[in-house]
Amino acid sequence: MIFHPGAKPDYNVRCFLICNPTTRTFKSILPCSERKWTDSGLLYGFGYDIEHDDYKIIVTKFVFAEDDRPVCIYSLKTGLWSWTDLPTSVSTGRCNWTIIGEAIYVNNMLHYLVTHEYKYFKIARFDIVSEKWRDDLNLPVQVSGYVQFGNLDGRLFLNVGEYKIVSSDVWMMEEYGSWKKMFHFSLDLFGRCPIARSKDGCDHRLLIRDEGDDTAEFFWYDQRDNTRIPFKLERSGRTGLYELCIASLVAIPGGCSLTKLQQLEDGA
Template sequence: MEAKKRNQSCKETIIPYLPYGVVTGILSKLPVKSLLRLRCVCKSWLNLVSAPQFITTHLHQSITNLSIEKLHIIIARCDFHDHRLYKFNLAAEKIDHILEIKSHPKLKFIGSSNGLVCFTYAGGSLFLYNLSTRVYKEIKPYGDFRYFDDRYKHGFGYDHSTDDYKVVKEDKDGFYVYSLRSDSWKKVVQHFPYHGLAVASGTLLNGALHWLLLDTIWMEPLAIVAFDLIDEKFREIPLPDFSTSAFKSELSRVKLLGGCLCILPLPHTGHEFLIMKKYGVKQSWTKVEIKAPYHRFMEPLALFYNDEALLLIDFVELVLYNTREGTCRNFVLQGMPDTNTKTFVVKAAYMESLVSPIMGGESKAISRIK
C-alpha cells in the first residue's frame, strides 16, 4: 500500500513538471504500439495521445522520417474457406496483427492511406480499418450498387484540404465519392470521361488518385488519368514518349515509388521501370533499372534515403535491395501459417498511425470482422 502511494505521488509530481511541448515532442517519435500502452500511464497522457493535433503531429513525424523500421506490409490470405489480412513488421520480421474475415472469402483490397486500410468483401459493405489501433468503421453501399468489379475504377485516399478520407468508385451508372467526414456518398459525374481498362486501384499522389488506362485489346497504355480528391474533377497526366521504345506493350499499372509516379511492367516481362521525377512534366519520365536477382515477377514497394529498395518477388517474397552495393537481404515471414505460399499475396506497404476511421463518435477495437 505504501509503495502504491509512492508511485502515485511520483506520477503526480514528476509528470506535471515536464513542459507540454517536451512531452509532445518525445511521444510523437514513439511507435504506435508504445503509445497505445502509454495511454494507460495517466489521464493527461491519454488525452494527449488521443488529441487530433497530436495524431497529426505523430503522422507527420512518421511520413517525414520514413525508414524500414517504420514500414509494415499488408498481406492477404486468399484461401477459399477463410480470408485474413496480416500486418507484417519489417523491423521485427514477424506478423504482429491478424484481422480475420470469416463470413465470405471474396475480399478486395481497395487501398491504404495514413494508416487506414480500405477493403470490401462479398461485394457488399466497405470497411475502413486501422490495423494498429484495431478500430474500424463499416461503410454501407450507396443505392443499388454493391460490387467493386475489376472492370471499374476505384480507390481510397486522403483529402488534406478538408482533413477527410474518401473512397471513389466507378459504376455503370456513374462515378461516386464517399466522404468519411460527412459519412455519405454522392455522384460526381454521370460517366467516367475516359476509355480504357485499369488493372489496379488508384494510386494516391498530390491529393489525387491515378490510374493507368490500357487498351482492352492490345493492353497498351492510353492515358494516365487522375481524380483530384479536393475539387473532385478529372485531369490527364502526360504519358512518356514511346515512339522509339518497345517498352510500351509491357506496361500495366501506375504506382508510387520514392514520392514519384512509377509505371510498372507486366509480370514476367522485366526489371525496368518508368519514373516521373517531376510531377506532371512529360520530359521528366526516366527509365530506371533494378538489377536485383529475381524469378518471374518483381515489384518495388518502397525506396529509402539510404539507397535501399524494398522489393516484392513472385508476389510473396520480400527483399531489401541496396541499389548502390547490389546486395540483397530476404525477409522471413515469421508467424505465417504453415500452408501453401500461393494463398498469400502482399498487397501494399503500410505505415502505422493513430488515425481513427471514426470521426466524432465512439469506436470499437476488434480483431475479427464477421
C-alpha cells in the first residue's frame, strides 16, 4: 500500500489517499474535523495493524510539547478518528522535542527521529496495534552533525556524519534493537540518500538517490570498489515523488480505480 496526503499549496491537508498500485485502486479519506488539525506543521504516517487486520493513518505535530495531545489516529476498518497522548519520555520532560524527517514504519511501529535543539537525539516509537507509545530507542552513536533516518530492506537505518570532515557512516538495525555499521560514505557520497539494499546477496551494494533541483537520479553503489552503476527508471513526466513497495493483492475497502483518481487530478 502507498499512502499520500493530498495537500493544497498552503500545505493544509485536503484529503488522504491510500493506494494499491498493483490492483490500481485507491480510497480517499477526509482529515480529522478538529480545527487544530487543519493547520500546517503536521507529520503523516501509515502502517498496518497485524493483530486487527487494519491499516491506520497516524497524524502528529512536528513539535512534541507538554500539555498537548499531538497524535490523531484513523482506522481504515472503522472509518473513525481517535486521539492519544504524548510519549511518557516527552510529556514528563521540561522541553520540546522536534521530529526530523518522516515517520518510518518497521516492526509494527512508527519510528520518529526527534531532537531537542539539535543537541540531543533519540527515536520515539508509536505502536500501531496498541496505539500507545513504547520506550525510546537509543542511537548507535552520538549525533553532532549530519543525520538521515529511514528504512532499508525493512530495517531502520541511520546515516550519521560530520560536516567538517564531510563523510558519514550508515548504521543498520540488523536485529531489532541492535545496530551495526554497514557502509561508509566519503566526500562524493556525502548527503546522498540510500533507499534500498541489493537483493542478490550483496550486502555491500546500495541503491542511492541523488536529488537535484527538480529531478532525482538513481545509481547502484558498490562499497567494495567504490563503483557506481546507473539505474534507469521510466518516468511518467512527473518528478519528485518516488515510493518503494512490495506487490500485494490486498483489497482497499470502498476503493475506486486509479482511472477515477486520474480524472480527479485532471479536474483539480
